[in-house]
Amino acid sequence: MGTLEATETKNKTAPSAPERIKGSEAIVRILLEEGVDTAFGYPGGAIMPVYDALYDHQEKIKHVLARHEQGAIHAAQGYARASGKVGVCLATSGPGATNLITGIADAQIDSTPVVCITGQVAASLLGSDAFQETDVIGISMPVTKWNYQVTSAAEIPEALSKAFYIARSGRPGPVVVDITKNAQFEEFDFEYKKTTHIRSYVPVPKLDMEKVKEAAEAIDNAKRPYILFGQGVILGNAEKEFKTFIEKTGIPSAWTIMGLSALETDHPLNVGMLGMHGNYGPNLLTNECDVLIAIGMRFDDRVTGNLDKYAKQAKVIHLEIDPAEIDKNVPADIPVLGDAKESLIELTKLVKPNSHEEWLQRFRDCDAMEQEKVIKEELNPNTEILSMGEVVRIINEKTQGDAIIVTDVGQHQMVACRYSKFTKSKSNITSGGLGTMGFGLPAGIGAALGAPDRTVISIVGDGGLQMTIQELATIYQTKPKVKVLLLNNEFLGMVRQWQQLFFDKRYSSTEMINPDFQTLAKGFYIPTNKVTERENLEAAIEEFIDYDGAYFLEVMVGKENNVFPMVPSGSGVAEIRLE
Amino acid sequence: MEKQEFTITAYTENHVGLLHRITIIFTKRKINIESLTTSESEMEGVHRFTIAVTETEEQVQKVVKQIEKHVEVLKAGYYKKKEVVQQELALYKIPTESLTNGLEVERIVREHNARFLTIERDFVVIEKSGYKRETKALFDELRPFGINEFVRSGRIAVARQQHGLGHDVEEMLMAEA
Numbered sequence: 001m002g003t004l005e006a007t008e009t010k011n012k013t014a015p016s017a018p019e020r021i022k023g024s025e026a027i028v029r030i031l032l033e034e035g036v037d038t039a040f041g042y043p044g045g046a047i048m049p050v051y052d053a054l055y056d057h058q059e060k061i062k063h064v065l066a067r068h069e070q071g072a073i074h075a076a077q078g079y080a081r082a083s084g085k086v087g088v089c090l091a092t093s094g095p096g097a098t099n100l101i102t103g104i105a106d107a108q109i110d111s112t113p114v115v116c117i118t119g120q121v122a123a124s125l126l127g128s129d130a131f132q133e134t135d136v137i138g139i140s141m142p143v144t145k146w147n148y149q150v151t152s153a154a155e156i157p158e159a160l161s162k163a164f165y166i167a168r169s170g171r172p173g174p175v176v177v178d179i180t181k182n183a184q185f186e187e188f189d190f191e192y193k194k195t196t197h198i199r200s201y202v203p204v205p206k207l208d209m210e211k212v213k214e215a216a217e218a219i220d221n222a223k224r225p226y227i228l229f230g231q232g233v234i235l236g237n238a239e240k241e242f243k244t245f246i247e248k249t250g251i252p253s254a255w256t257i258m259g260l261s262a263l264e265t266d267h268p269l270n271v272g273m274l275g276m277h278g279n280y281g282p283n284l285l286t287n288e289c290d291v292l293i294a295i296g297m298r299f300d301d302r303v304t305g306n307l308d309k310y311a312k313q314a315k316v317i318h319l320e321i322d323p324a325e326i327d328k329n330v331p332a333d334i335p336v337l338g339d340a341k342e343s344l345i346e347l348t349k350l351v352k353p354n355s356h357e358e359w360l361q362r363f364r365d366c367d368a369m370e371q372e373k374v375i376k377e378e379l380n381p382n383t384e385i386l387s388m389g390e391v392v393r394i395i396n397e398k399t400q401g402d403a404i405i406v407t408d409v410g411q412h413q414m415v416a417c418r419y420s421k422f423t424k425s426k427s428n429i430t431s432g433g434l435g436t437m438g439f440g441l442p443a444g445i446g447a448a449l450g451a452p453d454r455t456v457i458s459i460v461g462d463g464g465l466q467m468t469i470q471e472l473a474t475i476y477q478t479k480p481k482v483k484v485l486l487l488n489n490e491f492l493g494m495v496r497q498w499q500q501l502f503f504d505k506r507y508s509s510t511e512m513i514n515p516d517f518q519t520l521a522k523g524f525y526i527p528t529n530k531v532t533e534r535e536n537l538e539a540a541i542e543e544f545i546d547y548d549g550a551y552f553l554e555v556m557v558g559k560e561n562n563v564f565p566m567v568p569s570g571s572g573v574a575e576i577r578l579e
Numbered sequence: 580m581e582k583q584e585f586t587i588t589a590y591t592e593n594h595v596g597l598l599h600r601i602t603i604i605f606t607k608r609k610i611n612i613e614s615l616t617t618s619e620s621e622m623e624g625v626h627r628f629t630i631a632v633t634e635t636e637e638q639v640q641k642v643v644k645q646i647e648k649h650v651e652v653l654k655a656g657y658y659k660k661k662e663v664v665q666q667e668l669a670l671y672k673i674p675t676e677s678l679t680n681g682l683e684v685e686r687i688v689r690e691h692n693a694r695f696l697t698i699e700r701d702f703v704v705i706e707k708s709g710y711k712r713e714t715k716a717l718f719d720e721l722r723p724f725g726i727n728e729f730v731r732s733g734r735i736a737v738a739r740q741q742h743g744l745g746h747d748v749e750e751m752l753m754a755e756a
């Protein structure tokens with residue numbers, strides 16, 4: 001690799017005095033310096049010196065032994081998203097590192113700060129197709145914010161210090177530091193300085209007050225302004241400023257799936273969720289607003305549907321930290337580049353107090369229609385068959401919206417995101433951008449460890465659960481108080497729904513002939529229960545939530561239920577179907 | 580929007596792997612890189628990428644933002660054809676005997692503003708710099724004499740104005756110091 005020195009770093013924190021130690025010991029000391037108390041991983045040959053060093057620091061760093069590296073990284077992601085801290089993940093070279101890739105890609109697209117440390121074969125063996133050698137730098141490059149290969153101990157401090165800084169600053173993301181085994185063994189004079197600046201990197205663009213003024217004017221003059229907000233509000237710690245802004249301007253606001261919980265669900269200006277399975281009004285009225293204010297969201301295609309039919313009538317204001325998101329999918333008439341918190345503070349100062357009662361009423365009318373056509377039946381079904389929605393409704397009643405809801409991917413994810421109530425930020429942890437099945441269970445483990453004082457419920461489908469089901473053993477060994485809720489429809493439900501609607505009900509490879517999940521949970525020594533009748537549901541959920549520790553609850557739900565509303569792919573947002 | 584010729588320029592740190600990071604941006608969008616040149620720049624310790632593509636301006640704008648987003652990229656930008664002074668360098672190897680059968684080759688070389696780089700017993704090497712169409716024209720004229728080897732470099736280009744993108748980088752680095 002090139003020299004690290006080429007990138008000058010100005011360091012403001014005081015350096016610690018030099019001390020002669022091994023590279024592996026330095027790695028662990030750096031984790032401590034960066035405030036890491038929990039790491040997720042899986043050992044193997046090329047990372048063994050680091051595990052050996054961890055052995056000496058067990059009281060300070062809890063290492064969570066996953067059962068697959070994918071589990072380790074999803075747990076690190078869940079930890080990061082629940083705690084707001086950087087998630088740390090360790091893996092060995094070759095297969096250990098390649099098993100991380102799905103989670104790294106997930107963290108990249110959902111802007112999750114994760115530092116992955118991978119062991120690598122000795123520098124002298126690089127390029128020789130040595131045992132368990134893979135080009136981790138090459139493989140991870142398309143899915144990392146930054147990566148770096150360390151081949152000597154002396155490079156470790158600066159590489160890791162940059163890794164933490166890059167992962168957590170600006171728009172967060174995953175980084176990989178690949179460390180050859182010789183570098184872990186070598187002794188060197190260890191000194192550590194935290195990175196606070198890299199000359200080629202601008203994590204937060206400078207706010208242009210002219211743009212803020214323009215935006216404020218457009219907002220003041222708008223008749224039907226409409227806010228779309230995403231995870232940027234959460235990542236920018238701007239929940240309070242966001243609320244102040246919408247309350248002053250009285251603008252109806254819809255969240256993206258990643259923006260869930262940035263505002264309380266029941267806030268009168270919260271009109272619901274955007275997206276393919278979002279709410280009716282938020283989708284439909286996108287094409288009726290006159291000013292569209294996007295805050296910390298990136299106009300994903302699942303949010304916009306067909307771009308040719310998306311908000312063509314609206315003037316678009318885009319508050320965003322990442323310049324590459326401006327004009328990427330939806331052209332911005334007024335781009336406001338900057339940190340969400342600062343931008344919102346300045347914007348709030350300039351806008352006039354306002355209310356948009358009539359316009360807001362349009363959202364309420366749409367909601368009434370959706371209640372009638374979809375929600376009523378989903379939350380209180382008129383049949384004997386249990387619905388996913390009623391399970392979520394009872395959870396809401398029991399937790400009062402206080403829980404962290406983690407989900408896997410599929411119908412249960414859409415139902416959980418549509419109906420879960422949130423009262424606190426960082427309470428929705430889901431694989432939004434990548435849609436990674438297998439995310440839910442390990443992410444729930446990480447979330448429970450990252451937010452130990454909160455109730456963490458991981459809602460999974462029978463398909464996704466079986467992608468990372470071995471992590472039940474991690475629960476048994478590590479004892480996070482995660483509650484695993486299996487909504488079992490004995491189908492790859494979301495794919496089956498598409499087959500029903502768009503492929504003439506040809507259910508090709510979507511029916512699941514499943515194992516006995518009860519026996520499985522018992523085998524992993526996790527308290528478990530199964531509900532097949534409505535009359536047992538409430539009591540079972542109550543016990544599930546109140547139990548002091550991890551718990552596995554399986555609810556048999558309708559095999560062929562569908563999630564509505566739906567914007568069929570290729571359609572415009574206004575073509576949203578209620579049935 | 581119509582596709583046209585663009586030159587993308589990026590000022591970067593000199594780090595191993597950055598070339599790969601940058602080309603990935605093109606691969607991901609299935610954009611063909613016509614040529615790519617890396618070299619030093621006017622600033623010490625700052626590297627420069629020059630990338631030639633034929634694309635829509637909208638796509639080029641997006642690509643440039645993705646390039647600039649990389650941690651180790653100081654600044655990236657793009658130029659249209661008219662906004663740069665550009666050159667490519669071509670080398671042609673032909674048998675020496677084609678020179679001994681009359682003055683035809685020498686005339687062609689002169690007319691094309693090319694020159695002989697070396698004349699050996701068995702072969703000569705001709706050098707020509709210019710636009711692709713110019714080096715191509717020379718190629719076509721030399722072909723009947725038998726071309727043993729031909730190579731053309733990537734496009735290099737500087738902005739057709741006193742202060743290009745590099746000026747911004749200089750200011751950035753001054754502010755650092």
Ligand SMILES: Cc1ncc(C[n+]2csc(CCOP(=O)(O)OP(=O)(O)O)c2C)c(N)n1
Pocket residue numbers: 408409410411412413435436437438460461462463464465487489491492493494495
């Ligand atoms: C790793 C991965 N493979 C395939 C898919 C495609 N996919 C999306 S949803 C889905 C079905 C999920 O089924 P299940 O986990 O049972 O949840 P349900 O939809 O029934 O709630 C599939 C296969 C995916 N998102 N991720």
